[in-house]
Amino acid sequence: MVQALRIYCALVGASFRSQMSYRRSFVLEAFSKLLITGLEVVPIFIVFSHIETLAGWTQWEVIYLYGLASFGMAIGETITSGMKDMPALVRDGELDRVLIRPVNSLVQILGRTTRLHHLGRLAQGAAAYFIAISFLNVDWTAAHLFLAVSSLLAGAVLYASLFIASGATCFWTTESGETFNAFTYGGVDMTQYPITVYRPWLRFVFVFIVPVGFVSYFPSAVILGKHDPLGFPVFSAYLAPVIAALFLSGVLCVWKLGMRRYESTGS
Amino acid sequence: MSHPNCAIRCEGLSKSFRVMRHRSGIFGALRALFSTEGADVEAVRGVSLSIDxxxxxxxxxxxxxxxxxxxxxxxxxxxxxSGLVEVCGxxxxxxxxxxxxxxxxxxxxxxxxxxxxxxxxxxxxxxxxxxxxxxxxxxxxxxxxxxxxxxxxxxxxxxxxxxxxxxxxxxxxxxxxxxxxxxxxxxxxxxxxxxxxxxxxxxxxxxxxxxxxxxxxxxxxxxxxxxxxxxxxxxxxxxxxxxxxxxxxxTFGHHRTLVVDLAGGAAPDGFATLPNGATVTQIEGARVWIEFDADQLSAPQLIQAVLTQHDVHDLTVREIAIEEVVRRIYSNKS
The missing domain is CATH 3.40.50.300 (P-loop containing nucleotide triphosphate hydrolases)
Structure with missing residues (x-):
């Protein structure tokens, strides 16, 4: 485990140094990512220029939700950056090289090309998250602190899992699972508003199937002292880490299944 | 048990693939997960070998x-x-x-x-x-x-x-x-x-x-x-x-092919008097293929012989291809 982490870090370091040889393009990309994602917040301000609250949530509370999702997604996306190479790895047989090295294949793939421009979204997500907190009057009890940290990390793990799942589809199909973007980037769009504003079926999908709503909405509602009209038990808020862990282990099973398929078909 | 000095050992090693069509999109992926359609291809059939x-x-x-x-x-x-495979035991x-x-x-x-x-x-x-x-x-x-x-x-x-x-x-x-x-x-x-x-x-x-x-x-x-x-x-x-x-x-000798493009248009009948070990195998317009045994005759010798008799536009020497070796192995066996 420690060994795997060391290798992961070494690989990330190598991909950073690789990209630094194209310094200007990195700076431009990171900056444009920051701008583009920065614009995502604008609709929230527009909505709140017309209304006071949305399903009982104020402007900064909604921005907190958005920041939580965006920051978590950015962490997940950065960690699993190499997954975006999966289509090329499978197509060009580069995956074979990964398999003849004495290190876990997932570790090698995740770390191989960590894209620096993700730092743009990372910065934006963190900014939205912390600025929102500074405008809110949160009573930072130990329980609230636990919920804040655990919901952020659970979100990161969930989004990372989704990116891994999307890479794993390459074992069965020629394209990387673009469909998963609906849950990753779409998930951020979804969870920036309190889930109570959505129709029940959509709520169901983002709470129980792809639980990104679960890990952001319930803990945030408790932290911000919101009444939950859905009537979920209070402990739901504390389940975020458990849910993220379950989801991740499910995705890892799918990954292993895909690897086994690759070993028997080589394509 | 493998021999102590044995680096690689295969016995009756076989691999057949069920080649499935790669489908597009996530639903294609899901279908591929459950579908069994496709053709079996036997890529390796009973290979036995041992390398020290x-x-x-x-x-x-x-x-x-x-x-x-x-x-x-x-x-x-x-x-x-199926079959057995071992690398360094x-x-x-x-x-x-x-x-x-x-x-x-x-x-x-x-x-x-x-x-x-x-x-x-x-x-x-x-x-x-x-x-x-x-x-x-x-x-x-x-x-x-x-x-x-x-x-x-x-x-x-x-x-x-x-x-x-x-x-x-x-x-x-x-x-x-x-x-x-x-x-x-x-x-x-x-x-x-x-x-x-x-x-x-x-x-x-x-x-x-x-x-x-x-x-x-x-x-x-x-x-x-x-x-x-x-x-x-x-x-x-x-x-x-x-x-x-x-x-x-x-089995395959040491054959090479000299490909000659003549400058003066189509090659004449009885193209040239060639040294021993060389034979014309094909003529197509101005292009002539001459196969020669490199053990008997060096490429420069052959080229010189051709050049003294014809104006030449271009020359290439080709090695025997692996496909040709395989063909000859078969024809030797039969």
Missing amino acids: EGEFVGYLGPNGAGKSTTIKMLTGILTPS IVPHEKRRENAANIGAVFGQRTQLWWDLPPIESYRLLGKIYRVARSELEARLAELIDLFELSSLIETPVRKLSLGEKMRCELAAALLHRPRVLFLDEPTIGLDAVGKEQVRTHLRAINQERGTTVVLTSHDLDDIEALCRRAIVIDEGQIIHDGTVDSLRR
């Missing part, structure tokens, strides 16, 4: 003959359908990571070096991946840099190196963890004559000085002749020749 430690073996065959499928089973990438697909420590691989068309970084950084990373202790790594590096004459290259980003330089760096990378068996796939592809010779010299040194077992797959029969004592030829998934390179060479 320290051997330098050529493994050749036409495209799609089952070469790379065999190599993938030896490296643990693919699980065989380990069943590769069962203990892929343990096997990985024993083997090295160079794929001529791909690189395992980090493209935008200088080789030295790749070596340090590989040292971590293969768990070579730092001081030990530096010692081995010094040795390899010396062996492959890399001192002027290792600080330059790989993308700026020439093909030949890259291949030398690549070989060093594959040897860093002191593999007992080295798999080489087309290591001289794309190199010029000087580059090829350099790489061959290095390969010979690895095999002779360190006793590393080498399995070389190549389309370039010159590579095989220059390096290997033993050649295994595979076609349609089955071994059709396993013996010395000399005996293989007796």
Whole structure:
């Protein structure tokens, strides 16, 4: 485990140094990512220029939700950056090289090309998250602190899992699972508003199937002292880490299944 | 039980694929997960062979003959359908990571070096991946840099190196963890004559000085002749020749083809009086194919004979192709 982490870090370091040889393009990309994602917040301000609250949530509370999702997604996306190479790895047989090295294949793939421009979204997500907190009057009890940290990390793990799942589809199909973007980037769009504003079926999908709503909405509602009209038990808020862990282990099973398929078909 | 000096052993090794159509999109993926439609292809059919430690073996065959499928089973990438496979006493697909420590691989068309970084950084990373202790790594590096004459290259980003330089760096990378068996796939592809010779010299040194077992797959029969004592030829998934390179060479001779483009238009009947060992095999307009036995007749001699009799626009000498070798092995057998 420690060994795997060391290798992961070494690989990330190598991909950073690789990209630094194209310094200007990195700076431009990171900056444009920051701008583009920065614009995502604008609709929230527009909505709140017309209304006071949305399903009982104020402007900064909604921005907190958005920041939580965006920051978590950015962490997940950065960690699993190499997954975006999966289509090329499978197509060009580069995956074979990964398999003849004495290190876990997932570790090698995740770390191989960590894209620096993700730092743009990372910065934006963190900014939205912390600025929102500074405008809110949160009573930072130990329980609230636990919920804040655990919901952020659970979100990161969930989004990372989704990116891994999307890479794993390459074992069965020629394209990387673009469909998963609906849950990753779409998930951020979804969870920036309190889930109570959505129709029940959509709520169901983002709470129980792809639980990104679960890990952001319930803990945030408790932290911000919101009444939950859905009537979920209070402990739901504390389940975020458990849910993220379950989801991740499910995705890892799918990954292993895909690897086994690759070993028997080589394509 | 495997022989103590046995590096590679296969018995009745077979691999058949159910080739399924790759579908697009996530629903295609889900369907592929459950569907069984597709055709079975037997890529490798009952291959049995045994390679001792320290051997330098050529493994050749036409495209799609089952070469790379065999190599993938030896490296643990693919699980065989049936049969036995052992590399240094380990069943590769069962203990892929343990096997990985024993083997090295160079794929001529791909690189395992980090493209935008200088080789030295790749070596340090590989040292971590293969768990070579730092001081030990530096010692081995010094040795390899010396062996492959890399001192002027290792600080330059790989993308700026020439093909030949890259291949030398690549070989060093594959040897860093002191593999007992080295798999080489087309290591001289794309190199010029000087580059090829350099790489061959290095390969010979690895095999002779360190006793590393080498399995070389190549389309370039010159590579095989220059390096290997033993050649295994595979076609349609089955071994059709396993013996010395000399005996293989007796089968296909040392034939080359000189292709001549005449300057003065269509070739006349009774094209030219050719020296012994050369025969015209084909004439098409101004182009003439002359096959010659390089043991009897050198290319310059033949070219000179042609040039004294005709105005020539262009000349090329072609090596015998592996497909031709395979054809001759079959015709010899029947």
